[in-house]
C-alpha cells in the first residue's frame with residue numbers, strides 16, 4: 693500500500709520514528725494545496741470538464757443539471773433513461789472533471805499523486821437508497837475506482853463508500869452508515885487518496901452545520917487504472933428497485949480539491 697499515510701513507516705529506530713513522524717505529519721498537514729474550488733453562482737457549470745444531462749433525451753427540452761443559489765442541482769425524473777440499449781435500465785445526470793477558473797483545461801489527477809476532494813451534499817427524502825445501485829459521486833479512471841453510493845441492504849438505507857478492484861473484478865465497502873438521519877440537511881464528504889494501484893484512502897463524512905464526524909474510515913485499494921483519475925458528481929442509478937424510486941433531486945456545493953505537494 694502506498695500513500696499519504698505511509699511516509700514514516702520505514703524508520704529503523706523508535707526515537708527517530710517519533711521525530712520523523714511528527715515532522716512528516718505537520719509538514720503533510722500543511723502541504724495539501726488548494727487547486728480547485730468552484731462556486732456555483734460565479735463559476736457555473738464551466739467548472740466541470742463534462743456534463744452528462746439526459747444523453748438519451750428521454751425527457752426532452754428539460755435541463756436536469758443547473759445552478760440553484762450557490763449550489764449545483766441535479767433533478768432526476770422517474771421517466772429518464774440512459775443512453776444505449778445496454779443502459780436502458782439506468783438513469784444518469786452527472787458532471788465530471790475539474791476545470792480551474794474557466795480556462796477550459798481539465799485538472800489531471802495523475803499516477804502517484806495524493807489528492808483531497810471535498811463537497812457538501814443535500815440528499816432529500818425523495819432520493820432513496822436502493823437495493824440496486826445508486827451512485828452520487830465517483831472517481832473514474834477509465835472505469836469507476838470508487839463510488840459514494842446509497843444502498844438499501846438488510847432493510848437499512850445506508851450511504852457507503854465502495855472501492856473497485858478491476859483486476860480481481862470485485863468491490864469492497866470502506867465504510868457504511870445509516871442514510872435516514874443524514875437526509876434533508878447538508879453533510880460534507882471528504883476523500884483523501886493516493887492514485888496508485890494499491891493506494892491509501894481515507895473517507896471523512898461530517899455534518900456540515902456542526903462539523904460533527906459521522907464516518908472516519910481508512911482503507912486501501914486500486915485507485916488508478918489506465919489513465920488519469922477524474923471525479924464525478926450527480927445521480928447515476930439503476931431503475932430496477934422500483935419501490936425505492938421516485939422523482940428526486942440532489943444538491944451539492946463548496947466543491948474543493950487539494951493536491952499534496
Ligand SMILES: *[C@@H]1O[C@H](CO)[C@@H](O)[C@H](O)[C@H]1NC(C)=O
Pocket residue numbers: 857858859860861889890891912913914
Ligand atoms: C486487486 O486484485 C488483484 C487480483 O486478485 C490482487 O493481486 C491485487 O492485490 C488487488 N489490489 C488491491 C489494491 O487490493
Ligand SMILES: CC(=O)N[C@H]1CO[C@H](CO)[C@@H](O)[C@@H]1O
Pocket residue numbers: 727728729730731735739791792793794
Ligand atoms: C473554479 C475555481 O477553482 N475557481 C477559483 C479561481 O480563482 C479564484 C481566485 O483565486 C478562486 O476564488 C476561485 O475559487
